Amino acid sequence: xxxxxxxxxxxxxxIFAAICLEIWWQxxxxxxxLTGNMQYEDLQWLLDAFAWLxxxxxxxxxxxxxxxxxxxxxxxxxxxxxxxxxxxNP
Numbered sequence: 001x002x003x004x005x006x007x008x009x010x011x012x013x014x015i016f017a018a019i020c021l022e023i024w025w026q027x028x029x030x031x032x033x034l035t036g037n038m039q040y041e042d043l044q045w046l047l048d049a050f051a052w053l054x055x056x057x058x059x060x061x062x063x064x065x066x067x068x069x070x071x072x073x074x075x076x077x078x079x080x081x082x083x084x085x086x087x088x089n090p
Contacts, residue, residue, distance in 0.1 A: 023046055024046040
């Protein structure tokens with residue numbers, strides 16, 4: 001999968017995580033808990049979804065970026081070594 005699509009997936013996960021957190025916050029501070037229609041434990045799945053989406057988003061964004069930077073630096077180092085040895089490799 002291309003790097004930009006994986007990063008896009010990670011950012012989308014973060015957006016959905018923010019939505020989950022906002023829904024949870026509105027339900028906790030809203031009338032759902034105050035009226036007794038919903039218990040605090042009933043909302044735990046929203047926090048679990050938030051945590052998973054944040055973790056998936058971090059995995060999809062930071063790991064490919066680190067991998068890409070590592071490969072770019074590795075290519076530059078290899079090119080520099082080949083130039084120093086007298087072989088020209090543009």
